[in-house]
Amino acid sequence: MNNDMEQRIDTLVLPYRTREDLKAILHERDITDEEFDQILAMVFSEYEKSRIEPCEAVGVVAAQSIGEPGTQMTMRTFHYAGVAEINVTLGLPRLIEIMDARREPSTPTMAVYLLDEWTFNRDRAREVSWQIEAAPLHEFGDITIDMENMQVLVLLNKSVCDRRKITVDEIFETAPRKIREKRHFRDFDVEGDPKKATITFIPKNRESYQNLFQLAEHVRNVIVQGIDDIERVVVRKEGGEYILYTEGSNLKDVFEVEGVDTARTRSNNISEIADVLGIEAGRNAIIQEALSTLNEQGIGVDVRHIMLVADMMCMDGEVKQIGRHGIAGEKESVLSRAAFEVTVNHLLDAAIANEVDELNGVTENVIVGQPIQLGTGDVKLIAKPINLKI
Amino acid sequence: MDEEEVADLLATYHISLEQLPKVYHDDPAVRAIGGDVGNVIRITRDSRTAGRAEAYRLVMKRPKK
Structure with a gap:
């Protein structure tokens, strides 16, 4: 194959991967111009065959293709996902969670990847995990209540503080501030002694x-240390590098911790991803999460069905659920909405607002008993009586 | 995308501007590239089926709740 052919392939209206595959296959071969034209013609005819037909009911196909395998899924799966004691919702409950676009999944988790300097060293990975894992004050020392003088005494353990890379001064500053943020109405005074490493409340x-x-x-x-929402961090070695798995999710704050690889770090909280990284990232997360949930159960669903669902959910710039508060609830047709959930409310509201149903969709036409506008129902025959002699 | 490209895009798909998928003006990705309300942005996605795919979104104001 010569350069001229390669350039011609680049200008073709074919998907990127098809063009790259074609180039890779033809690269080493000797082909004449005629053969090249033949190959292109065949590739094009195959490509045309693989494309979806106009007016095909893709939504119904996608619904069936996800719904049928869904019936095979285990109804309740609350088991450990193999990832070091961290519990993750899987199976049907998780799939429902994704489709409902919940603000918070029932088990938020993150997989925090680290940059090269941190990821190959266990101790340095551990250091990052301390910056992330929420640690209460009682892990850093002894707390005693002095009833005689009506005060709370904290004796910090210096070796623990050194090991966890936090200075006594930092604790002096954060502890009272965080308590005040939570309960500002019950005021207290703080006295700290840096030399003895004690704090008195x-x-x-x-x-x-x-x-x-x-x-x-x-x-x-x-x-006093770490990110509030992240209750637990587990360091695990996978393929030579250390990865932190967390219970609880807070993308924004984790991204600010030194050593975190922001490009690879994942969360299973879809609406959080959409807020922090944008709607396109949210779309990718829906596809990724739905697909991995299905595949984990040994169910193969084509990505294109899930991509369609994710596209619908992210159409309007925010993640919307599939249901009466999202996609199904925003349909144009009154009858179509009424056929879904809370029938009476929709009919009543529509009657009050003087809404008109144009009967363009499938559901509406089924309700009124007309042929639907799809497949054979879409074809209209008009007989033209020309040359009709009996 | 400039106006000419947008006109071409709408003509190829026989659609109006409002029929494009939307993205809010305060979306982190839009803020990063500096898009304004009314702009159309071209998104190059890593597609699982086509390898690379292009998509378009219209920047619009986030509706007040």
Whole structure:
């Protein structure tokens, strides 16, 4: 094959992959111009055959193709997904979750990939995990309630602080601030002694024991290191590199941690991805999540069906659910909406708003008993009585 | 995309501007490339079937809730 042919392939109206495959196959071969033309003609005829016909009911085909294998799925699967003790919703519940476009999945998780300098070293990977995992104050030292003087004493363990790369000063600063963010109405004073590594919390209300114990509870659980939403981090070695799996998801904050590879890090919270990375990333996440959920159950569904669903969900710039609050609820036709869920409400609202149904869709025509506008129903015969002699 | 390209695109598919898929003006990807309301953006996707695919979205204002 010569350069001229290669350039001709590049200008063809064929999908990118088809052109690349064609070039790769023809690259080493000796072919004449005539043969080349023949090959192109055959490729084009095959390509035309593979394309979907105009007016094909792709939505119905997609619905059937996802729905039928869906009936085979295990109804309730709450097992561990093999990834070191982290529980992930799988199977049908997960698929429903994706289609419903929930704000928060029932088990949000992330797979945090690390940059080269961090990913091959266990200790450095561990350091990143400490920056991510939410750690309450009681992990850094002993907390005692001094009832005589009505105060809460915190004695920090310096070796733990050193190991987890957090200075005593940082704890002095974050702990009271975070407590105040949560419960600003019960005020308290803070005294810190950097040399002895102690912090003393003194409640303003010096009468109530209940108040003191509540304050102690807050002090114990205040998160001084890591990201609040991420409850647990597991470091795992996969194919030579260390990957962090998390329970809880917070893309925005994790991206700001040093050493995190923002290009490969994944979350299973689709609406969060759409918010942080844009609607196109959300679309990709829907396809990826739906496909992996189905494949994990040993069910093969063609990507194109899922791509269609994802495209519909992301049409209007935000992730919309498939259901009466999303795609099905925004249909033009009154009868079509009424046929889905909450029939009476839709009919009543439509009657009040004086809505008109043009009967263009499939559902409406089935309801009124007309042929639908698809397949054989789409063909209209008009007899022209020319040369008709009996 | 400039106006001429948009006109060509709409002509090839016989559609109006409003029939394009939408993207909000405050979408992180739109902000990164600096798109304004009314622009049409061309998206080159990594497609699982075609290897690479082009898609288009119209930038519009996020409706107030």
